[in-house]
Amino acid sequence: MDILLIAGLWLDGSAWDDVVPELTALGHRPVPLTLPGQGDGNASATLGDQLAAVLAAVDAAPGKPLVVGHSAAATLAWLAADARPGKVAGVVLVGGFPAADGQAYAGHFPVEEGAVPFPGWGPFEGADSADLDQEARDRIASAAVPVPEAVARGVVQLTDERRYDVPVVLVCPEFTPAQAQEWIAAGESPELARAAHLDYVDLDTGHWPMTSRPRDLARVLAEAAGS
Template sequence: MTAEQLVLVGGLWLDAAAWDEVVADLTKQGRDVVAVRLPVHAGATLADQAAAVLAAVDAAPGRSVVVGHSAASTLAWLAADARPDRVAKVAMIGGWPRAGGQTYGDFFAIKDGEMPFPGWAEFEADAADLDAAARAAFTAAAVAVPEHVATGVVTYTDERRYDVPVVLICPEFTPEQAREWLAAGDLPELTPVKNLDTVDIDSGHWPMLTSPAELAGLIAAL
């Protein structure tokens, strides 16, 4: 049986190149892997980005495992909602999906039609494993999020998404914390999921940059 395609979706401010080392490692393992290039042109919308993920899923000969990082956990979950028969599993790294009716990711100031990277003061607790050089490289490569992506309203249509297995990969928080949030009802889109697992990774919020080999191993095991 053909192994599932792996579809990797980066979070806010990341382009597909952020996955390069992970993709290289998975490719050496013989895996079929695609890092999605999300549209970030002026005027791009949340629907445009969701469509880019679906295009990767639809192009696969079989089913896909969709991996979303941080805010893009929502994009991965939207793919499961739109293609519950084509998405074999969803993995969410350092994040979880927004609930229906919420905005996608307008967490920081929007200026001139986009939400730029706000700087490291907002992420000190999450970026302890990024040294000065890595932070400078991240900042230089950061892609501003189009306003209509950040402010796009999340809409789900198919409850069969809850039949799709989910794995939470936990970087700057622990699996135990994730379970506590689930039990408290703080992750409402994941509460109805019938098959949910948690996996730990010893890293900050961006393991594709700081622990790519370990992350690739976890993704391959999905």
């Protein structure tokens, strides 16, 4: 199965470099995406441009692909399910929850000179990054690409309720499945609250499991593809 890999803010397709060979060895075809504005030099890219790139990859797949969204890109994966509910085999959300209709894609980090730069490790101290050594932190930070404002502040538009029938797996790295269930029950993720097929996977690590536990993450993704 084709497994489309969408990294979160500031990351390009190389974020999945350690996951790709593991998925290939497990018999799948991983397709890491470098999004417009996050690695291709297009500083004027919009959220619509990024979604178009994801949908182009969905449409190019020979069958129904599994769409994986990490962190903020959980919303992009969910937007793909909304736009192609009959074409997407399932969605895996890694450490992220999809924004609701009418919300900003990523409105929680400040804009500087038309882009949202990587803010450093301060906002991620604790469970998010405790499993990353200094080498891993330096590697992520050095590869980080400022996200165009028109991406981060783009408004999410969801239109097809058939998305709720697309199977969803929520991978819980820096939080537990029990915490995720509590948040959803409390109304903090109205989209996942309406998902008809939602499974939880506990992956005890930090916010960047493609760096900290790539083999285990690949196994989780392969299992999701198999189901």
